[in-house]
Amino acid sequence: MDGDHHCRECDGTGWVLYSTETKDGGFEEAYRLCPKGHAPRYCMGSSGGHLCPRPATRRCGSGYYCKEHIAAIHEGRDSDDPSELI
Numbered sequence: 001m002d003g004d005h006h007c008r009e010c011d012g013t014g015w016v017l018y019s020t021e022t023k024d025g026g027f028e029e030a031y032r033l034c035p036k037g038h039a040p041r042y043c044m045g046s047s048g049g050h051l052c053p054r055p056a057t058r059r060c061g062s063g064y065y066c067k068e069h070i071a072a073i074h075e076g077r078d079s080d081d082p083s084e085l086i
């Protein structure tokens, strides 16, 4: 019952996913701020020495990452950050 911290819509990230149909019939995924006004979290990943500017839309343990970084983590190669090397 930690409803103060997370809501079902945004899963605590502060961003909610929605899809918009494009003119050519495809779907485009986008994110907007949670209507409850949670502060958005940004991806904790980094690439090229810069913090990732994307909104964090996936959770992995205690970390929050964007879709691309969470995919890299699941592949077992969280590259681009030398300090993470064992």
Ligand SMILES: [Zn+2]
Residues within 6 Å of the ligand: 006, 007, 008, 009, 010, 011, 012, 014, 034, 035, 036, 037, 038
């Ligand atoms: Zn929320």
Ligand SMILES: [Zn+2]
Residues within 6 Å of the ligand: 043, 044, 045, 046, 052, 053, 054, 065, 066, 067, 068, 069
């Ligand atoms: Zn990222």
